[in-house]
Amino acid sequence: AASSFLKERIENADSVIFVAEDESKNLVGFTQLYPLFSSTRMKKLWLLNDLFVHSDFRGKGISVALIEKTKELCQKTDACAVMLETAKSNKIGNNLYPRTGFLLNTESNFYEWTNA
Template sequence: MVPPDIIKATESHIEELSRLFSAYRDFYRMETDLEGCKSFLTERIENGDSEIYIHINEEGSQTGFVQLYPLFSSTRMAKFWLLNDLFVHPDYRGRGISKKLIDVAKELCRNTRACGMMLETEKSNDIGNNLYPKTGFKLDTKHNFYTWDV
């Protein structure tokens, strides 16, 4: 069951969510582009490309979000989710919001009969690298991770 302070993002949340998403991108040293954030998030929601859940505080402000993309595992012959983005505004960290957002992501996996989820984070992300094992994620040391950029 999704906690009452976590909601699924809709187009009505884009304006405030874009500012939070921009702060997330700042964390990863990306160039600030608020209009690009709005456009990107609007496309994801309109096209149903991802699932985005937002934490709402007591004052009704968005304080964190998680975004997941559907994938498929051929070897497992099942849906598999990519937890691509998890962010809590620095002013609200240490309150268990990230854990709540991860719990909602786990519920999404169960509800869609997925075989699991994966995520990637920088080796220097001490917060994430401390959090993920505490929430049941296991570091995959058996596989190489490669990327190709256009």
């Protein structure tokens, strides 16, 4: 299901996906970004929705490299920001994102309505 979902995003140009490969060209990580728009800033912004690195390749700087590609996209497209959400229990992500320049927004509440 996940691969068909990703394939559909690529085919429909709904998102931007950056991938990381090992020396044998095997996929070892990826990040997926969705374009959004900020009415108050009157600019595009990017939602970093997925960041994954295979467990055998963690700790090698791959996630940092993928985040750097994300920030380059933000600059190239003149977007105002990259935003993301991660679980409070995601210790790896909550350590990684501040190290790569992301700031925790403590001024906002995040709400979700689920169409169940």
